[in-house]
Amino acid sequence: MNKPSDWTDLWERDDSKSLAPLSATQIDFVESLISLNKKETICDIENESIDANDQDPEHNYKNLLNFHKYFIKIDNEMQCQTDSRLSNINQYHMKCQQLNTILDQVLTHLKTLDNEYCSALSKTRSFYNSCDTLIQQQHGLIVAIEALNEKLSYFEELETMSKKFSSPTMLTLNESLVPLLSRLDECINFMTHNESNYLEASSYLQEYRRFQSSAMNTIRTHVINTLKQTATQVMPENETVLTPNDSVFTLYYGKFQTNAHRIKTLMQQLEHRTNQSELYSQYLDDCHQCYFEIRESLIGSVLTLAMEEMINSSGRNFCSLIRSSAKLYIQICRDEYQLYFQFFTQMNSTLIDFLDRLCSSLYDKLRPIVIHLEHLESLSEICALIKSEFIDENVHQDDLESFVKTMEQLLQDTQERLVYRCNIYIQTNILNYTPASGDLAYPEKLEMMKSITENLIGDNQDEPLRPMRNRSDSVSSIISSISDISFVQGANYQNESRKVSSRSVTDLHGMWYPTVRSTIMCLSKLYRSLDKQTFQGLSQDVLFACIDSLEVAHTQIKQRKTLIDGYLFIIKYLLIIREQIIPFHIETSIKEVYLDFTKTKSAVIELLQKRANLFTLTSNNALLKLMFEGTPQVSEKTIDSQKAVDIKIKEKCEEFISYIYEYLTSDMKNFILASKLPKLTGMESVSTAGQLPQETDLVEQYRLKLKETLQSFQTKKQSIEKSMSLYLSNAETEAIIFKQVKTKIQTLYEQLVKILLNKFPTDSDRIKLEIPPLRLLLSSSPQE
Template sequence: MQPNSSTDSLQSSLSSLIDRTTLWDNSPKNDDNKHDKCVAPLNDSAWQSVSLLNDLIESKYGSNTNNTSNTSELIPWTNADLKQLDNWIEQTLGKYDSTPISSAGDLQQGKAYPNTFEHICLWEQQCQNLYNDVNEAVKYLDTLHDTYTKVSYKTNSLYRACEQLLADQTKLLNITECIENRLSYFDDVDRFSKNLSISPLVSDVKQLIPALTRIDECLAYFDTHDSFKQSLIYKNQMKQVLFKALNIIKAHIIHILQNSSNTIDPNKNHTLLSDDAYTLFYGRFRINAPKVKVLAEELEQRCSRNPEYEKTLFDCHECYAHERRMLLAASVQSAIQDLAIKHERDMCTLVRGGCAFLLHLCQDEYQLFYQFFSKHSVYLDTMLAEFCNVLYDNLRSRIIHVIHLETLAELVTILKVEMIEEHVKNSAKELSTFETVCTQMLEDVQERLVYRTQVYIRNEILGYKPSPGDIAYPEKLEMMQKIAQSLKEQRASRLNSQSSADSSSDIVFETIPGTDLSVISSSMSTKDGQTSSPADLHGMWYPTVRRTLVCLSKLFRCLDRNIFQGLSQETLTMCVQSLIAASELITKRQTPMDGRLFLIKHLLILREQIAPFNVDFAVKEMVIDFTKLKEAAMKFLSKKSKLLSMNRDNAFLDFLLQGTLQVKESFIDSKREVDKHLKQTCELYIADLSSLLCGTIRQYLQRAQVILKLNHDQNNIQKVSLREQPFAKPEVMHDLIIENYNLMKKQLPDIFKTMSLYLANKDTEQILFKPIKNNMQQAYQELIILIRDQYSEEDLQIIGCPSQEQISLLISTSLSK
């Protein structure tokens, strides 16, 4: 309290000094009070000193002189400030000591003031007191400053000590928290071991889920801090804790699954084909599914963290599959046996019904499994595969005894189209196991189909023994033509008044049974006025052709492209061979022309009907060529003496180098074979008809060419006259030409009729007859040139050879008949 009191006294003294000094010159001159009247007025220099003193005080205290209540904010006077004030007072007072007082105020006017000295002494005394007070105040201020400095230093030291203590406390708290956090992982091992030593109640199993999360955290911590002491020991103990917890969860899930299975009475003869099968085998079993689902999802989410979770989940999957297998195995076996007994004689219905049953079973089992679990399991696939194999084992023993191609083809359609394409592709995940078994069954059926097809084409096509009716050509065609003609006449009499547009309704599309191949037949006239031949009816086709096309149409939808190409090539080859054999029988029975036309017609049918398949009827065959090996062996045997020769002519070395086997590739194209046989047959038919119609003319021309060549070779020797030869006399030539002309006139209508009967296509007939016509015209053209060159005009008149125009007119007339 002393520093504040000294400061207040110093401030009051200074203020009083300033106020009294200010009153010196401000007193009124006419004031009657002699004591208060200014007897020593200040001059300008004195007032300047007073102002300086006032400025010094204000600069030190400022506004604090007006607000004395806030003493805590006063600025203490330092020793330097006090020295400055002392020097100022000494300089000011010294200056006023040398200044005569009489020079101010009334003294200059010669007035005397007797009390001036007393006043001055009084003021001097006051100034001296003021000076002493100021010195005393300065001492107090020095004491106050020293005390403040000590207190401030101690306070700052206390502050720093407290801050250091707080920092140390915070650090210790963090260390303690870190230690507790680290120790918590180790403490949890004992806590979980103690809690899991007693199996929890069923209702408390869900409480293990947070514990599993903490166990996973502890194991992860032990893995990342394996450098800690005894970390490995605690890690192994925590694994044991996890193993106990997972065993409790697994036991709980297995208990639920077993209870769900026990709700279905096994003593009753339940079947999956009954109406209440779904409710019985699925509705009751899925009642407890939500309880298992919660725990299973937790295990599934943690499978990536620890293999124990995955192993536990697999055990649960295995238990589920086992319970479902025990529950359904007998029912599935019984249901399939019931279907087999019910459809014992209908293989297609059995396969369709069995596959549909297993298809729905797999879908229901898949959906039921995902009511309990969310992650797919191999045990589910294994269980479904066992159910599917029951059907597969039951059907395979029946499939391998099917001999009919129609049945095998329909089975392929059922498995490939109805099951795989229509059902499996839309539910690939649910029916993946069923697809595997169904595909395996399909492959077995296709393999059986290929085998039976090979047997069929070998026995029924290549080894076909035609009956007399099969080769009764052209009798059967003529009979069918008469029947068609009679039907045409009857229909024409009934439809006499109908328009030509209505006549199109008489066209019948005949389809080969079991195929998509159709043949258009009509008993009425076609657009160009010609009637269709009975040969166009598929019933009039040769049996091997009909069987070949039926077989190919079935195989095309049932087999893969590569397999179909190889099998179709073999089928076509055997079909062509059977047609050639039948053609030879018809030739022996009738005429070569009938055999040729039969073969041409059926080769055309075959080529036309295989075109829609749009595949290559070609196969690549690998053949081993032993030619070089044979030649090398012959040389080796001829060089036995050089067997051990040490030069290049060593027989054994030559055998090794030259006796290598060669593998050659060969392509067999059945389409080309058909075209090749068709071309050869047409050429033979053209040659036969050309020889029939103008064979005598060709013989004459050949003999005449011999005579002409002989004359050309003899040069100057006497030449032989052609017209004098017995075979070339004009009269003989006349009889030869007349005979050949009458032959053509007689044979051409029959030829056109036979071609129309067999081929029944004007375009084909014209294409086939065009080379014959050209051969006939060429033969007569050569004959005309020859006789004009070698015979006289009189001989030409005798011979009477027809012109090319007449031959063309004869052909046209015969064609119109």
């Protein structure tokens, strides 16, 4: 019974003192197993007893002894089972203790291993740190060694370069020249920046610079000698070969650049070092000077011969001469520009100077020809040619910069000559033009041309007769010129005048008055030849001179023919001028600055008149007024050629309207004056069949007089309309001019009718007078 008590004590002892205490969950689980084992034991015993009873049916518990035996048996059996179970539990307990011991040993070993690992880790880290420090020290030493070697190399290069630079042919013939000069530059740069850090740096720097100067000088000498040898090889034996028709240009550009690649390599070394010393810049300038002297000596003679041959062969074809010579110089400039960059890499002002000298020879040859030209056509064509073909097309090309400047200078000289000749042309051919009898043969010339037109139209049966030419801007010119006159209505005239119609022979350019034709021709030449500002100023002079010449012709035609012909002549050509100057876009006004000597003149006159008061200290001292008030004033005046033309058109139209009104209504006014008298006068010529009988009544006299007056009016009106149609060739323009006349005639005619109606109040007398309505009077033809 000791074992069960020990087992009980084992389970009842304090868990906090055990080596491996159980958790609450584990304790619950063990208690569940114990209760389950008890239940199974009781059931087994009951089952066994039942089975025993069943097996031993004869066994009966009839007495206490049997029952006691049976009880002992059962108790023994249960004790055996309990002992067996306890033995198993004790074995389990021993194994758990052994396992616990093993676990303690494992934990001890693990703790030892952990301590050893931490020690190894610490030692490893210390080792790594030591390695890193050693590596850094090693790297620093390597960098220091490399820096020392690099700096030392700049000093050690002196001996190597001394050997290389001792060979005179090595510099120009060896391919290692470029890297050698680059290394030399590095050495010089190092010594320059560290001259104060090293004791012998200045002496090394001096030696390196001496080597560099020697190399640059050798390059300069070699390049100059090579260029001279090439020029000697290219130069022909005699100058008779140098003709533009031979292949000398191919020779001078193809063979000349044989050694260009080698020279360009050497010049590139010299060009990159010009900023280091002025001596190297001088070396480069020497090479440039030698190159351009050789090129100028080679190509200059060829250009001279070529220009002389072109001038001799061109004759009077100046445009062809300028075009061919300019194309030659364009090609030369481009070839020279490209050839220069075959030898050099950097742009230099000496190239521009060289090209300027070449192109100046073109200017020197062409300028004497241009400044002696007298014809406006030739000068104008040359200006247009130079501007369009040689300046505008090449203005943005670098290789033709010198050529463009030369052409601009030649263009300016040509324009100056054109302006000069234009002023002479204005004086001789426009302002001082003396018209011939044929020039003033108006309207005979227009009638002849109209007859030719009608014959031409009549010969062409397939083509219907078309109206006379409608000048598109004639109506608008009349409207704008006399816009303050009441008979101008709206813009319908201008809209209708835009319709296209045939051109009348009388408006052909060749049939215009010579000064008008010369004016339009002169403006057309100037417009495409001069700049805008110069053209605007010169066009004003041309237009004013033309207007003055038309005034002279107008006066002569009035004296030679009639006032109507004179007025229509100048109106016609003023309208033509107004129309023809529209495409030229002439500015409406130009301001001119001039000196006004009005105050100066007044002060001088006063000084001469008041000589006695020259030295008086009063306000009337004329000398002081001359000094302080007699200074010329700078003033501006506005010149407007279009406005001048419009004003002249308005002036002549108003004069013409006034004249034709007086001309048409002269008889009507006389009739009105006669009607106001007591007795109608001037009846001697009323009847064409002889003298009227004395008994003719007064009504008949007035009727005959009215009929004669209206017939005269119709005849004059038709004559004026015929002249206007002949001169103006535009029905709308004629209607605009004639409308104001109709308005005035209407007023006068209404006055005449009123006088007649007052004089003859009866209806029978008014019927006898046969007074026609005004509408019929202004539209009908004269009565036979």
